Amino acid sequence: MTYQAPLADILFNIEHLSSWEQVTSREQYIGIDQSDVRAVLEEFGRFCSETVAPLSRTGDELGAHIVGGTVRMPDGFDKAHAQFVKMGWHSLQHPPEYGGMGLPRVVGAAATEILNGSDMSFGLCPLLTDGAIDALLISGSEDQRARYLEPLIVGRWSGTMNLTEPQAGSDLGRVLTKAEPNDDGSYSVSGTKIFITYGEHELSENIVHLVLARTPGAPDGSKGLSLFLVPKFMVEADGSLAERNRVECVSIEHKLGVRASPTAILQYTKATGFLIGEENRGLEYMFVMTNAARFAVGVQGIGVSERALQQALTFAQERVQSRPVDGLSKTATAIIEHPDVRRMLMRMRALTEGGRALAVATAGWLDLAHDSESADQGAAGLMAEFLVPQVKAFCSERSLEVTSLGVQVHGGMGYVEETGAAQLCRDARILPIYEGTTAIQANDLLGRKVMRDAGNTAQRFLSMVRETSAELREGGTEFADIATGLATAADAFEASLVWLLETVRENPNAAYAGSVPFLMLAGNLAAGWQLGRAALAAQAKLQEGDTSPFLKQKMATARFYANHILIECETERLRITSGAMSILDPDLPI
């Protein structure tokens, strides 16, 4: 089970889909060019293939364990993590003033995909740390930033997000963890947090827990939550570590997948915590981490999908079984020649590349949204916010399909754990759940991203899709299928949007009954749109005389996507506009 970073596709996407010129015209990125990006990602890809990817199977087999409050990582993780930190890989997209490399977010997203394609369990520690870094950068005090950011950014320390409690999963308003003010300005944090990814381990010297808790007299529900920084080891002003804080790992979960990633139950017993920002604004600050983490979870889905595709492709090229159905040969052939195996592999590829195209484009808008000098900042920010739940949901839900097809291509061999295909299914299964389930993403898309501006951003998205569809229409007959597919799917999106905006006020239950279908429709369309843009870019390069086979492949993949996947948008439209009543029917046996 080897893994090669899909550099050709990643670099093509960065060049053509990520608003690269605008992004690199930002002052902080001036001077960074495509060849720098290629050099960094090639080197990182090599590190991941050689050092991280081989840990994946043994990490799964051995799993993380807890022995007397100490978490033992599977063999090899400590060494690989130390190398990851030493080579500076953790700092890729973080600001140079705190020790980061200062590369654009689109490059960071590419690295996240490569790392998680190598091993999701390994990738989760930096993923959560990135979220903590974002939260501190935006909401931390000067002292907090000075004390905690540099070691987090270089990767010597790691970060966690502590939201969930047994009674508070999707519903954070039910959080019970308490934070009582101490005389010195710190707080005493007490409570139980569950499902804390990398909540305890010894890969890093220290762990910075960001914890949602309730101060005395705070309002009920989600409006009474504050965010606290609770270090595992107390940190002196000079950055040196002091005594152990009163946060303990009670146990770790026995999970379906990502078994090398320790998922902790943490017990806080008057642990010393420091308020981030102001009281009762915790959820708002937490959303900064959550949004970055949601985007990254979508990217994890692309990583695990790519790995499943590579593995299935290799198997299908090597496995010889049955004669071709066209009867042209009397001898058995590699199964990749069988039409249905091609169908499965192309479905895997189109979903993976569609997700990647969408994520890279979104990363570009995320970069632009952080550019306070640009007049487009607001528009880019709204588009990024509109697309983040789609990246999360589309790439995570589709990774279930891709990794399951990966098993199917292997036949019986796929069901045997040694092959590794089944592990990818198990690993992927968490993606539509953590950092907000698919239903939570759907509420976010419909309830916040669409309704708050009465569908304006959604309409702007739609016009951009239609523009691409029109360009494809003009691009010649080779694009006819993609142009038609996009136009039809755009109609389905518009009809659903209109229906939802009309329905949501008079009958919110009926609208929300279609929220997940709408999210899946939007994500499907958005990915297809980006593949359409990629096909146009490929055609332009062909016309410039570039003869790389990659370009025709890109166009063929986009066509497959249109003919096999975009068409599902109309089915979702029917579910939304004609299916709500059969979900709300009081005669239903639920």
Add this chain to the structure above:
Amino acid sequence: MTYQAPLADILFNIEHLSSWEQVTSREQYIGIDQSDVRAVLEEFGRFCSETVAPLSRTGDELGAHIVGGTVRMPDGFDKAHAQFVKMGWHSLQHPPEYGGMGLPRVVGAAATEILNGSDMSFGLCPLLTDGAIDALLISGSEDQRARYLEPLIVGRWSGTMNLTEPQAGSDLGRVLTKAEPNDDGSYSVSGTKIFITYGEHELSENIVHLVLARTPGAPDGSKGLSLFLVPKFMVEADGSLAERNRVECVSIEHKLGVRASPTAILQYTKATGFLIGEENRGLEYMFVMTNAARFAVGVQGIGVSERALQQALTFAQERVQSRPVDGLSKTATAIIEHPDVRRMLMRMRALTEGGRALAVATAGWLDLAHDSESADQGAAGLMAEFLVPQVKAFCSERSLEVTSLGVQVHGGMGYVEETGAAQLCRDARILPIYEGTTAIQANDLLGRKVMRDAGNTAQRFLSMVRETSAELREGGTEFADIATGLATAADAFEASLVWLLETVRENPNAAYAGSVPFLMLAGNLAAGWQLGRAALAAQAKLQEGDTSPFLKQKMATARFYANHILIECETERLRITSGAMSILDPDLPI
């Protein structure tokens, strides 16, 4: 994780969808009525809930192990299996002349669902044994039937199917195992068979292996395969056991799921085998087992889906989280009230009940196909053969979706193994692979069941669907959605059928590129059709004054199925009729 046999739905289906009157007018079934069936299945359901279902989690955790050639089953399996045999449950649908209870196949199918809903690993031993019984009943010599059938039917012995070898999976023509004739009429069987379900264990006194092998000078490929009976312990004429045969379990697989079911690698070293029927007709005889086993695998999918549904439903009723989206309450509610959770649960239910309706109807035709006195035997047989790959593929593929939704309803709790929801996903994942992958079922449907009679059976199926759709249309506005859904899906089926029949000769690759979409379309339509029949039967009972809430629920579930699942047929049609070229495109990167 408890399980209750879904008796109300099963009995309703048997009464209204299984051609019950015709089936029980067969001489061998005369006198059997619905109350007998209810009594048997109630008792069996109780046994399964109390004795088998509790083994499911521990069986998964402990798994089967091999120690020095001996397979150790997880704790509790031996006792439960002994009780299963003692209570006579294995003999339910087998002929009384060999110790069976002689109940119709529709009742046997119901029992198979209940047993596998309780635990798939436990259910696999009788499932394979049933296949061996069928093969011996139809193709065994008088001596073989006398010697082996009774202990197999009562469950004292178990049976296996030995097809796969490392180089021969879907492609049985590549089987290398050899059988050399001995002077006494027996054969010496040598070779390695892999993926042999319950290939070795000590639950039964003896194991009867049915083995595909090649005699000296036999033709190449699948036409040179013969079927051999190779007992684990030799059997004297009086039925007593003699010496151990030369078949050894080399190891068992470490699998994604059904971990309590030992999947053996068997080494045959001049093992004594007995030819079944004639030389070189092995594949034909094996198909008897295969067809019964394929049907049963579909039914396993229904069982595991039902269990996932029951578990998710219980969780959703108990788990309180978030306020209702309609804002009518300020307090958090059980998540079953949230529209998207209802959507997921209804999708699980509609797919499960759709599969069950299809399987029960098919079991009825299987019963009638075995009625040599009936003039309809041929027609029933063709319809059953047309539907068996659909039962296998629809119920197995959809069980992946249902069990995955089961995890999703649980949120983070679903990813923790202790909950049991994840296990159902892992168990189900084998269903679209073993007994012929979904692609093999699709080849069977298109290549044999549709093409061999130039689409006649498919057309007959289509007219029956249209008849039901017309009845629904006349049944009133409450059936409008179902009638329209069925009619639209029937059009999609017909357009696909016409296109495939036209295309398959001139461009077989293009036709087979759509073979799996066609199979999924057909299965979806067939299940929707049976739910439509069920809705009509429910309405009739309501009109007779029956006030059971089950009846309105049945109608509501059928409507949900039409609005949310039947609509996928048109998407499959587009894949078939417009998607082939984008699979066969030589520019594709595969």
